[in-house]
Amino acid sequence: MTTISDVTPPAQAVQGGPDAGPVRRRRIMGAGKQLHAGPVTYVLLILFAVVSLAPLLWTTVAASRTNARLAQTPPPFWFGGNLFKNLETAWNQAGMGTAMWNTILVASCITVGTVLFSTLAGFAFAKLKFRFSNVLLMMTIGTMMVPPQLAVVPLYLWMSDLGWANQLQTVILPTLVSAFGTFFMRQYLVQALPTELIEAARVDGASSLRVVWHVVFPAARPAMAVLGLLTFVMAWNDFLWPIIALNQENPTVQVALNALGTGYIPDDSVIMAGALLGTLPLLIAFLLFGKQIVGGIMQGAVKG
Numbered sequence: 001m002t003t004i005s006d007v008t009p010p011a012q013a014v015q016g017g018p019d020a021g022p023v024r025r026r027r028i029m030g031a032g033k034q035l036h037a038g039p040v041t042y043v044l045l046i047l048f049a050v051v052s053l054a055p056l057l058w059t060t061v062a063a064s065r066t067n068a069r070l071a072q073t074p075p076p077f078w079f080g081g082n083l084f085k086n087l088e089t090a091w092n093q094a095g096m097g098t099a100m101w102n103t104i105l106v107a108s109c110i111t112v113g114t115v116l117f118s119t120l121a122g123f124a125f126a127k128l129k130f131r132f133s134n135v136l137l138m139m140t141i142g143t144m145m146v147p148p149q150l151a152v153v154p155l156y157l158w159m160s161d162l163g164w165a166n167q168l169q170t171v172i173l174p175t176l177v178s179a180f181g182t183f184f185m186r187q188y189l190v191q192a193l194p195t196e197l198i199e200a201a202r203v204d205g206a207s208s209l210r211v212v213w214h215v216v217f218p219a220a221r222p223a224m225a226v227l228g229l230l231t232f233v234m235a236w237n238d239f240l241w242p243i244i245a246l247n248q249e250n251p252t253v254q255v256a257l258n259a260l261g262t263g264y265i266p267d268d269s270v271i272m273a274g275a276l277l278g279t280l281p282l283l284i285a286f287l288l289f290g291k292q293i294v295g296g297i298m299q300g301a302v303k304g
Contacts, residue, residue: 059272086272093274095248102251103252106252109172114176114231168250174241253277256274
């Protein structure tokens with residue numbers, strides 16, 4: 001005959017006695033067990049990776065062929081033997097050495113300035129109390145709705161009056177501050193930076209500069225890494241303003257690549273080789289720093 005004691009767990013296990021420890025440990029181990037993806041997940045990930053890498057693969061294939069082969073039907077789907085020859089031709093024709101150095105300088109200055117000023121402005125909008133803060137924030141966000149093409153003519157006239165035409169500071173200075181970056185950092189710091197930390201630093205006698213350096217920047221580091229990556233990529237790929245403000249004697253990469261498409265019959269294989277040269281630095285930067293950037297994103301997500 002079944003008794004009550006056969007179906008009722010011991011009181012010690014229910015109340016956290018000696019038998020409760022192993023049960024709790026098994027639950028914790030089960031909760032911390034790593035989840036494994038199924039075959040459908042792997043198929044989707046492979047499909048997305050192939051679609052994402054297809055343009056880069058096609059650029060490499062086209063850069064390794066001749067212009068005559070690219071004009072044939074069907075087009076080539078595998079690598080040829082002219083890759084290094086076309087890369088050398090594109091490098092010499094476009095002056096990629098000067099263009100690469102100029103673009104690295106321009107993109108680095110824009111990235112540092114945007115991340116620094118956007119973090120400071122975002123901190124001010126997120127945690128400091130001052131008059132008309134909401135109005136100023138709305139005005140900052142409103143500038144993102146204005147097409148940048150409308151500012152090209154007055155901006156060029158302004159730079160010409162300063163005597164900066166065809167110089168790199170013409171491309172750097174107008175983009176040192178970003179409305180998107182300010183809004184992005186403001187939204188991040190509202191949640192990631194507790195007001196109590198700022199008040200504690202003030203009580204300890206820290207100045208505004210020490211609060212920013214020792215409290216704000218460490219808390220904003222993950223978002224600063226993301227904003228820096230996005231800004232560097234946008235500055236590297238920018239074409240409209242550099243093609244207006246610079247010439248072929250002092251170009252960025254995108255301005256230099258524009259020279260490869262001139263001529264009666266443009267050589268598509270050389271153009272693709274130039275595009276590959278302009279893309280490689282971004283790929284190398286992401287391979288070197290992508291892990292730290294993703295780690296910073298995850299760290300910020302966990303802390304938030």
